[in-house]
Structure formats: structure tokens, C-alpha cells
Amino acid sequence: MNISIVIPLYNEEESLPELFAWIKRVMEDNGFTYEVIFVNDGSTDGSWKVIEALCAKHREAVRGIKFRRNYGKSPALFCGFQAAQGDVVITMDADLQDSPDEIPELYRMITEEGYDLVSGWKKKRYDPLSKTIPTKLFNATARRVSGIKNLHDFNCGLKAYRKDVIKNIEVYGEMHRYIPYLAKNAGFTKIGEKVVHHQARKFGKTKFGGLNRFFNGYLDLISLWFLSTFGVKPMHFFGFLGSLMFIIGFIAVIIVGVSKLYAMSHGMPYRLVTDSPYFYLALTSMIIGTQLFVAGFLGELISRNSTERNKYQIEKTI
Ligand code: UDP
Ligand code: MG
Numbered sequence: 527m528n529i530s531i532v533i534p535l536y537n538e539e540e541s542l543p544e545l546f547a548w549i550k551r552v553m554e555d556n557g558f559t560y561e562v563i564f565v566n567d568g569s570t571d572g573s574w575k576v577i578e579a580l581c582a583k584h585r586e587a588v589r590g591i592k593f594r595r596n597y598g599k600s601p602a603l604f605c606g607f608q609a610a611q612g613d614v615v616i617t618m619d620a621d622l623q624d625s626p627d628e629i630p631e632l633y634r635m636i637t638e639e640g641y642d643l644v645s646g647w648k649k650k651r652y653d654p655l656s657k658t659i660p661t662k663l664f665n666a667t668a669r670r671v672s673g674i675k676n677l678h679d680f681n682c683g684l685k686a687y688r689k690d691v692i693k694n695i696e697v698y699g700e701m702h703r704y705i706p707y708l709a710k711n712a713g714f715t716k717i718g719e720k721v722v723h724h725q726a727r728k729f730g731k732t733k734f735g736g737l738n739r740f741f742n743g744y745l746d747l748i749s750l751w752f753l754s755t756f757g758v759k760p761m762h763f764f765g766f767l768g769s770l771m772f773i774i775g776f777i778a779v780i781i782v783g784v785s786k787l788y789a790m791s792h793g794m795p796y797r798l799v800t801d802s803p804y805f806y807l808a809l810t811s812m813i814i815g816t817q818l819f820v821a822g823f824l825g826e827l828i829s830r831n832s833t834e835r836n837k838y839q840i841e842k843t844i
Contacts (some may be wrong), residue, residue, distance in 0.1 A: 529560040530612030534602030536567040537673035540729035542576045543656045549626045563589045579598035600702040607692040619683035625723045633823035642714035646684035650758035672707040711754045715838045760825025768818030775811030778804045
């Protein structure tokens with residue numbers, strides 16, 4: 527099979543028939559063998575009915591996965607990825623904002639130009655400013671942190687992957703925003719971009735409004751950064767900070783002690799060590815330093831016990 531199309535959806539009943547008809551047209555015009563996997567993320571409208579009807583009519587091309595409740599876009603993608611069988615896997619949103627006409631070119635970039643992952647770039651976006659401005663900031667940060675300098679639009683729903691990629695990454699929580707980063711961490715470095723057409727939402731409204739998407743997005747980025755740099759060696763992070771704090775504290779102790787001894791032995795007026803600000807500095811730094819060290823040891827213990835500890839990406843064995 528050439529292509530699997532994975533479509534996560536939450537309450538998108540109006541769009542589905544049109545979306546499928548459009549995909550089918552594109553696929554048939556290009557002679558691709560394909561499957562469309564609709565992942566119904568706990569919709570409360572009639573989306574599942576529509577998927578069942580599509581499936582009954584196009585048994586060979588349509589598959590459906592129904593979640594009992596709403597888990598989010600990442601879990602939906604994860605389950606879609608597990609089920610996908612095509613050589614190239616394409617994800618797209620169900621709301622008709624992404625155009626199926628991009629599929630042939632995305633497929634060509636993966637199969638002929640050798641990309642592992644090609645992300646869409648909604649260069650001209652039809653979303654309200656309240657979405658586009660935070661997105662610009664978010665993308666700039668993600669580019670820096672991930673080191674994937676050539677991507678303008680991390681969170682574009684329309685992406686194409688070589689099958690290996692999606693079978694070897696684990697999208698969870700709200701990590702769908704950072705799939706290119708996940709792929710890079712798994713060793714898939716040929717990541718490209720294609721400018722794609724974007725349309726205003728035709729039916730319904732966005733499922734990702736509000737401010738917390740912004741904060742959570744940044745927190746997720748920090749977790750990913752931490753996991754990818756120190757995930758298997760937490761002591762390198764905590765141990766470094768801990769030592770630094772401890773050394774600062776130790777130097778402060780020396781200053782306090784030596785200056786008092788010096789004053790005493792030279793018959794100068796001296797005061798209690800607890801009157802010196804350095805005393806408190808030394809105290810807190812040494813305590814924090816020790817705690818960071820302990821955190822590092824605990825982190826090591828946890829990572830030794832994790833089931834992932836010996837999970838490496840092996841590309842080939844012969
Ligand atoms: N979606 C989902 N589960 C959710 C929220 C959204 O599967 O909990 C789907 C949604 O139905 C759509 C895609 O994720 O197919 C992108 O959502 P949306 O279009 O609302 O996001 P936006 O384009 O506004 O960023
Ligand atoms: Mg959308």
C-alpha cells in the first residue's frame with residue numbers, strides 16, 4: 527500500500543463526507559493504493575455514524591477507530607500511527623483546512639527526495655490573529671530548542687512521514703506539536719518542509735482555543751528538551767547544578783570562618799557568624815546543592831528502572 531492517511535477528529539461530522547470524497551478523487555487521479563484511517567477522538571456529535579456509513583460504502587479504503595472518550599489529538603494520532611500500513615503516512619486535520627491536493631507532492635518528496643518527514647507550512651494562514659501571533663512565537667522557540675532550523679510551522683496538521691518514522695516515535699500528551707522534534711530525537715534527521723494551502727474553517731470551530739494551550743505548549747517543549755538531553759543521564763544535569771551550589775556555599779563558609787578567625791587572632795572586634803549575610807548564603811547554597819545532588823541520584827535510580835532504558839533506535843542489522 528502506498529499511502530495511509532490518518533485523520534484525528536473531534537466533532538467534525540459536517541466535514542467528513544466532503545473530505546473523504548476529495549481524498550478519494552486525488553488518490554484515484556494519481557493511481558495510489560491507499561487507506562484512510564479516521565480516529566474518532568470521543569466525538570459527541572454524529573461523526574462516528576458518518577464514519578460507519580463511509581466505511582460501509584468504501585470498505586477497501588476506509589478504516590475507523592473510535593475512542594470511548596476524548597483523549598486529545600496526540601493519542602488519536604498515536605493510535606492511527608499504530609494501525610497505519612502504507613509506506614508513506616500522511617496526517618491531516620478533519621476540518622477541511624488542509625488540502626488533499628498536496629498529497630501527491632508530499633508523497634513524492636518522501637519517496638523520491640528521501641525525506642523522513644515533510645511538514646506542511648501554512649505560509650498564508652486563514653486563522654484569527656489570536657492564533658497566528660502566539661504561533662509565530664512558539665515556532666521561533668521550538669526552532670531554537672529543537673535545533674531544527676528549517677521548519678517554520680511545527681504544528682501544521684498536514685505532514686507526511688516515512689513509515690519507519692511513525693512506527694518508532696511515541697506521540698503522547700500534547701506532543702503532536704513537536705512531532706518533528708520527536709522524530710529528530712529518534713534519529714530521523716532528514717526533515718523537510720513544503721508550503722501548503724490553508725483555508726478558513728468551513729464548519730464548526732477550533733478545538734484549540736485559549737491561553738493554556740500556549741503555556742502547556744512551552745512546558746511540553748521544556749520537558750522534551752530535558753528528556754532528550756538528560757533523559758538517560760539526569761545526574762549530569764542535577765549533579766552539575768548541585769556541585770555549583772555546593773561550591774558557592776563552601777566558599778561562603780570559608781569567607782565567614784576565616785574572617786572571624788582573622789579578626790579574633792588580631793584582636794579586632796568581631797561578631798557572631800550568624801550576623802554575617804554570608805552565613806545564610808552558605809547555609810542555603812549547601813542545602814540546595816545537596817538536594818539537587820539527591821535529585822540527581824533519584825533521577826538515575828528511576829531511569830535505571832525504566833522499561834525504556836535499553837530502547838535504542840536500530841536502523842539495520844545484517
Ligand atoms: N482534534 C482531535 N481531538 C481533540 C481536538 C482536536 O482529534 O481533542 C482534531 C480536530 O478534530 C481536527 C484537528 O484535531 O481534525 C485539529 O483541530 P483544530 O482544527 O480545531 O485545530 P486548529 O486548526 O484550530 O489549530
Ligand atoms: Mg483546524
